[in-house]
Amino acid sequence: MADTITISLDAMGGDYGADVVIPGAAIALERRPDARFAIYGNEGTVLPILERYPALKAASTFHHCDIAVAMDAKPSQALRQGRWKSSMWRSLEAVKTGEAHVAVSAGNTGALMAMSKFCLRTMANIERPAIAAIWPTMRGESIVLDVGATIGADAQQLIDFSILGGAMARALFSIERPSVGLLNIGVEEVKGLEEVRTAGRLLRDAGLPSLDYAGFVEGDDLGRGTVDVVVTEGFAGNIALKTAEGTAKQIGEYLRSAMKRTFLAKVGYILAKSAFDRLRDKMDPRKVNGGVFLGLNGIVIKSHGGTDAEGFASAVELAYEMQRNKLLDKISQDLVHYHRGRFAGATEGVK
Amino acid sequence: MADTITISLDAMGGDYGADVVIPGAAIALERRPDARFAIYGNEGTVLPILERYPALKAASTFHHCDIAVAMDAKPSQALRQGRWKSSMWRSLEAVKTGEAHVAVSAGNTGALMAMSKFCLRTMANIERPAIAAIWPTMRGESIVLDVGATIGADAQQLIDFSILGGAMARALFSIERPSVGLLNIGVEEVKGLEEVRTAGRLLRDAGLPSLDYAGFVEGDDLGRGTVDVVVTEGFAGNIALKTAEGTAKQIGEYLRSAMKRTFLAKVGYILAKSAFDRLRDKMDPRKVNGGVFLGLNGIVIKSHGGTDAEGFASAVELAYEMQRNKLLDKISQDLVHYHRGRFAGATEGVK
Numbered sequence: 193m194a195d196t197i198t199i200s201l202d203a204m205g206g207d208y209g210a211d212v213v214i215p216g217a218a219i220a221l222e223r224r225p226d227a228r229f230a231i232y233g234n235e236g237t238v239l240p241i242l243e244r245y246p247a248l249k250a251a252s253t254f255h256h257c258d259i260a261v262a263m264d265a266k267p268s269q270a271l272r273q274g275r276w277k278s279s280m281w282r283s284l285e286a287v288k289t290g291e292a293h294v295a296v297s298a299g300n301t302g303a304l305m306a307m308s309k310f311c312l313r314t315m316a317n318i319e320r321p322a323i324a325a326i327w328p329t330m331r332g333e334s335i336v337l338d339v340g341a342t343i344g345a346d347a348q349q350l351i352d353f354s355i356l357g358g359a360m361a362r363a364l365f366s367i368e369r370p371s372v373g374l375l376n377i378g379v380e381e382v383k384g385l386e387e388v389r390t391a392g393r394l395l396r397d398a399g400l401p402s403l404d405y406a407g408f409v410e411g412d413d414l415g416r417g418t419v420d421v422v423v424t425e426g427f428a429g430n431i432a433l434k435t436a437e438g439t440a441k442q443i444g445e446y447l448r449s450a451m452k453r454t455f456l457a458k459v460g461y462i463l464a465k466s467a468f469d470r471l472r473d474k475m476d477p478r479k480v481n482g483g484v485f486l487g488l489n490g491i492v493i494k495s496h497g498g499t500d501a502e503g504f505a506s507a508v509e510l511a512y513e514m515q516r517n518k519l520l521d522k523i524s525q526d527l528v529h530y531h532r533g534r535f536a537g538a539t540e541g542v543k
Numbered sequence: 544m545a546d547t548i549t550i551s552l553d554a555m556g557g558d559y560g561a562d563v564v565i566p567g568a569a570i571a572l573e574r575r576p577d578a579r580f581a582i583y584g585n586e587g588t589v590l591p592i593l594e595r596y597p598a599l600k601a602a603s604t605f606h607h608c609d610i611a612v613a614m615d616a617k618p619s620q621a622l623r624q625g626r627w628k629s630s631m632w633r634s635l636e637a638v639k640t641g642e643a644h645v646a647v648s649a650g651n652t653g654a655l656m657a658m659s660k661f662c663l664r665t666m667a668n669i670e671r672p673a674i675a676a677i678w679p680t681m682r683g684e685s686i687v688l689d690v691g692a693t694i695g696a697d698a699q700q701l702i703d704f705s706i707l708g709g710a711m712a713r714a715l716f717s718i719e720r721p722s723v724g725l726l727n728i729g730v731e732e733v734k735g736l737e738e739v740r741t742a743g744r745l746l747r748d749a750g751l752p753s754l755d756y757a758g759f760v761e762g763d764d765l766g767r768g769t770v771d772v773v774v775t776e777g778f779a780g781n782i783a784l785k786t787a788e789g790t791a792k793q794i795g796e797y798l799r800s801a802m803k804r805t806f807l808a809k810v811g812y813i814l815a816k817s818a819f820d821r822l823r824d825k826m827d828p829r830k831v832n833g834g835v836f837l838g839l840n841g842i843v844i845k846s847h848g849g850t851d852a853e854g855f856a857s858a859v860e861l862a863y864e865m866q867r868n869k870l871l872d873k874i875s876q877d878l879v880h881y882h883r884g885r886f887a888g889a890t891e892g893v894k
Contacts, residue, residue, distance in 0.1 A: 302729075330793050340728055343736055377691055377781040378653075385694055385778060411785025415793035427736060428779045430728040432786045434762025439790040442681050442766035446825050447798075450818035457818035464811025467801035474797050 196228050197515045198293050199508060200286035203233030204260035204279040206298025206497045206504070210238045213298065216504025217252075218245040223505070224512050230292045232257050232279040257282055261307075263300045263497060270303030271310060280304060284311040287490035293515040296482075296507050298495035305341055305485065305494075312488040315523070317531055320345070321487035322353050322426070323494065324360055325433055326480040326510075329417025335361050336414065338426040339433045339483060345425035350374060350391035351398075355526045356486040357421035358403035363517035367420060369402065373409035375424035375432070384408065387425075398533060402526040440475055478503030482510040484519075491519055547579050548866045549644050550859060551637035554584030555611035555630040557649025558849045561589045564649065567855025568603075569596040574856070575863050581643045583608050583630040608633055612658075614651045614848060621654030622661060631655060635662040638841035644866040647833075647858050649846035656692055656836065656845075663839040666874070668882055671696070672838035673704050673777070674845065675711055676784055677831040677861075680768025686712050687765065689777040690784045690834060696776035701725060701742035702749075706877045707837040708772035709754035714868035718771060720753065724760035726775035726783070735759065738776075749884060753877040791826055829854030833861040842870055 201217055203210045210233055221227055229252040231238065242249050259278040261270045274281050280299050286292035288311055297304050305321070314321055322338035337357045338345070345353065354372045361370035374392050376384035388408070395405040406419045411432060414422060424432070451461040461468065473479075477496070481503040485492040491514050495507035552568055554561045561584055572578055580603040582589065593600050610629040612621045625632050631650050637643035639662055648655050656672070665672055673689035688708045689696070696704065705723045712721035725743050727735035739759070746756040757770045762783060765773060775783070802812040812819065824830075828847070832854040836843040842865050846858035 330796055343728070375782060377694070377778055377785075411782040411787075412789030412792070414786055415789035424782075427728055428782050431726060431762040431775075431779050431783050434728075435765055435783045435786045436762075436790045438763030438766035439787045440794060441763070442679075443791060443794050443822075443826065445681055446822050450821045450825075451815060453821070454817060457815040460811040460813070460815025460818070462811070463814065464802060464808040466805055467808035467811070470801045470804070471794075471797050474801075475794065 197512055198228040199511050200230040200283040200292035200295045202280045202283040202297035202299055203231050203238045210241050212501050212504050214241045215501035218248040219505035220508035221248050227512055230286050232282045261299050261303050265303050267302040267306035271306050281307055294491045294511040296493045296511050298497050308485050308488055308492045312490040314487050317527055318352050318487040323483040324486050325483050331417030334417050336422045338429050340426045340430035342426045347387050347390035353423045359522040359526050361420045363519040363522055369404045370420035371404045371406040372421040373406045373419035375422050376408040482507035548863055549579040550862050551581040551634040551643035551646045553631045553634040553648035553650055554582050554589045561592050563852050563855050565592045566852035569599040570856035571859035572599050578863055581637050583633045612650050612654050616654050618653040618657035622657050632658055645842040645862040647844045647862050649848050659836050659839055659843045663841040665838050669703050669838040674834040675837050676834050682768030685768050687773045689780050691777045691781035693777045698738050698741035704774045710873040710877050712771045714870040720755045721771035722755045722757040723772040724757045724770035726773050727759040833858035
C-alpha cells in the first residue's frame with residue numbers, strides 16, 4: 193500500500209446507506225485525490241450508484257456482501273447475524289488484514305462497537321475502548337472521550353482514555369503536548385467522583401511527556417475549550433454531547449423564531465445574512481461528523497447515521513487524517529512509554 | 544403566620560452578599576407585596592443597606608449573626624464553624640422552627656446542602672436529597688434533578704427523585720400529572736445504566752397517579768422539553784446543566800462576533816435588535832435562577848452565587864411560589880401514596 197491511504201467503507205450503514213456513503217466518498221476523494229477505497233455492500237444496491245462516480249469507482253475495489261446490519265439491530269444480534277459476512281464486519285476485517293488502514297461506517301453505534309471489539313480486539317494494556325468526539329469550542333476544537341462506548345470507568349481506564357485522547361490530539365491538532373482535563377463536578381481536588389480523583393492524582397504524579405494534565409474541568413469548560421482533551425466515562429460523556437447538541441438546536445430555534453417576529457427583524461436578518469450563514473457554518477454538525485473508536489488494534493470512524501453526503505465526506509476525511517498522522521503508532525508509543533514508567537514505579541497504586 | 548408567606552434570607556451568602564440579597568428581596572417584594580422576610584446577617588453590613596429599602600425593612604425582621612459562611616468553605620468546615628450561629632444556618636433554622644416557610648441563600652452549594660441536611664433532615668422514606676433546576680426548553684420549562692446534590696443513585700433513589708420532581712412540577716407548572724423521564728443513553732429499554740433500567744421498570748409498574756412515567760430520555764431531550772421532569776443522578780445532571788450553560792454562552796459568543804464582522808451585519812443587528820433582545824431575554828440565566836433542594840423537611844432555594852439583584856429576586860419569587868403552591872404538602876402526599884402502594888406490593892422488588 194506504500195504511502196497511499198486506503199479506507200474501507202461499510203456502504204450499507206446509516207439511514208440512507210449507499211445513497212449517502214458513495215456520494216460522500218466521492219466528495220472526500222475530490223479533496224484527498226490520493227485516497228483509495230475498499231467498498232463493502234450489496235452489489236445490486238451499491239454498483240448502480242458507484243457507476244455514477246467514475247473517479248471513485250477507479251479509486252476503489254468493490255466487495256459484495258449478502259448481509260447488511262440493520263440500524264436497530266442489537267449488538268448481540270448484529271454479531272450473531274452479521275459476523276464474517278456483513279458489510280460492516282468486512283469493512284472492519286479489511287483493517288485487521290491490512291487491506292485497508294481505517295474503516296468508516298454510518299451503521300448503528302452499538303453494533304459497530306461490538307463488531308469492532310470482536311474483530312480488532314483491544315490493544316495490549318487497554319481494557320475498554322472509547323469513542324472520541326471532536327467538540328467545537330470558543331477556541332477551536334477539543335477532543336472529548338468517552339462519549340458512549342463504556343458506562344462507568346475506573347481510574348486506570350480514565351488514564352487510558354487520557355493517553356488515547358492525547359495521542360489523537362497530537363494527530364489531529366499537531367500539538368506536541370496537548371492539555372488533558374478530567375470532567376468532574378467542581379474543580380477542587382477533593383470534589384467529585386472517587387475514580388476521577390484517583391485518576392487525577394495518578395496523572396499528576398505520572399508527569400507523562402505525551403500530555404499535559406491540567407486537572408479537573410466542568411461541563412461549561414467543554415464549550416469554552418479550556419483543554420485540548422476532556423476525559424470522562426461514557427454515560428456522562430454521552431449525556432454531555434447530546435445536551436450540547438440539544439442546546440445548540442434550541443438556541444437556533446429561538447433565533448429563527450425571533451428573526452421572524454417583526455418586519456424590522458426580517459430586514460435585519462436579510463442584511464446580516466452573511467453573519468447568520470457564518471454562524472450556521474460554525475455550528476454545522478456535519479463538519480465535525482465522526483466519532484473515533486480508540487483503544488482497538490485499528491482505527492474505526494463512526495459517522496452519524498442520519499448525515500448527508502457532505503457529512504459522510506467529513507467522516508471519510510477524518511479517517512484519512514487519522515491514518516496520515518499515524519494515530520495508531522502514536523497511541524502505541526504513548527502506551528509503551530506510560531507502561532514502562534509505570535513498571536518503573538512511577539504510578540504505583542493504580543489497581 | 545396565617546396566609547402570609549415568610550421567606551428567610553441568608554443575607555451574607557453569594558459573591559456580593561447583602562449588596563445583592565437586600566436589593567433583590569426589595570424587587571421581589573414589589574412583585575409579591577404580601578411576602579414577609581426574616582433576614583439573617585451581620586448588622587454592620589446589612590442594616591445600612593436595608594435602610595435604603597424602607598418597604599422591605601417594614602416587611603422584615605432582622606436577626607444579627609456573627610458568622611458568615613465563606614464561599615470557598617468546605618461543607619465540613621462550614622458545619623464546624625457555622626452551625627447554630629452563621630447567617631446560613633439560622634436562615635435554615637427559621638424554616639425548621641416555623642418562623643419562616645422557605646429559605647433562600649446564594650451561599651456555597653456544598654455548605655448549604657450539608658447544613659440543610661443537618662438542620663432540616665431528610666423526609667421520612669427519602670434517603671438522599673436532590674437539587675432541582677428549572678430548565679428552559681423549546682416548549683417552555685422543565686424540571687431537571689438531581690443537578691449535583693448526590694453522586695450516583697440507585698433505582699429507589701431515582702424513583703424518589705421522580706416523585707419529588709413530579710410534585711415540584713405540579714406546584715410550579717400547575718400540571719395535574721406531569722410527565723417524567725429518566726435520563727439515559729439510548730431510549731430502548733435494554734440500554735444504559737442498570738439502576739436507570741430498574742427504576743424505569745418499577746416506575747412503569749407502579750402506575751403512580753401523581754406522575755406519568757414517559758420512559759427514557761436522552762441529553763438532547765432536555766432542550767427539546769420532551770418531558771416535564773427529567774430525573775438523573777447528580778454527577779451526570781450537574782455535567783448536563785453546566786454543559787448546556789457553556790454551550791449557550793459559546794453560541795452567544797459566536798453570534799456576537801459574527802454580527803460585528805461586516806458593515807451590513809452591523810446594520811442588520813441594529814434593525815433586528817428587538818429580536819436579539821428577545822433572544823437574550825429568553826436565554827437570561829437570571830430568570831431561572833434558583834436550585835430547589837428537595838427531599839428535606841423544608842424547602843431551601845439556592846441562588847447562583849454570582850447573580851445580581853434581579854437574579855436574586857427570581858430566586859425569592861421561586862421560593863414564594865413553592866410555598867404558595869404548597870410544594871411540601873404535595874411531596875408528602877405523593878410519598879405517602881407511593882409507599883402505601885409499595886406496601887401493598889405494587890412495586891415489590893425495589894431493594
